[in-house]
Amino acid sequence: MSSTGSYKARQFNLSGLKGISDQTLEMHFKLYEGYVKETNNLTEKISAFIGDAKVDQEEMPAYSELTRRLGFEYNGMVLHEYYFDNLQSGGGIGDPSKTSEFMNAATASFGSYDVWKADFVGIGKMRGVGWAICYQNPANGRLSNHWITLHETGNVAGFTPILVMDVWEHAFLLDYKPAERPKYIEAFFTNIAWDAVEERLKKGKGVQTARA
Ligand SMILES: [Fe+2]
Secondary structure, rough: OOOOOOOOOOOOOOOOOOOEEEEEEEHHHHHHHHHHHHHHHHHHHHHHHHHOOOOOHHHHHHHHHHHHHHHHHHHHHHHHHHHOOOOOOOOOOOOOOOHHHHHHHHHHHHHOOOHHHHHHHHHOOOOOOEEEEEEEEEOOEEEEEEEEEOEOOOOOOOEEEEEEOOOHHHOOOOOOOOOHHHHHHHHHHHHHHHHHHHHHHHOOOOOOOOOO
């Protein structure tokens, strides 16, 4: 492996969520570990190609394929960490407190928390395989919600993930039918660790008046 070292899968204690079973989480942790492993594998294989400080023409097809897969595996690893980190063992409080930074940011960016939530939930219900992510633009504090296809298509460079919701079917299939994604989204909201969300906002530049 390269001198930067390999990634280690993190451990998460999320037992007792409401509406998302421990069985689902155990399976989900295993999938996450797979992304960590593949991120390391790809990095190692690519390191082997570039060890001689050049990419030979005949190596180009294999090198390209491995490199193209990096975005999928890396984002698969990192987004799952954001997702597990914004869930709270034992279940959360539902909506954030009225005086929270998040409430201020959502109101400044969308007019109200309810409008922000309608957008975020709407994205979560979109057909396809992916994620709903609320990002903050560190340049002006503004929040915006985005649909991410697979793990890597639709992320905004430089924006900070504030709230990350996995809507791949594996996130809920043991607990709900495929068509019951709205029920899973409802369950997700009851388990949000709003303290973790607040921390992410505070690590950014803070909430400023949203501007175009
Ligand atoms: Fe997932």
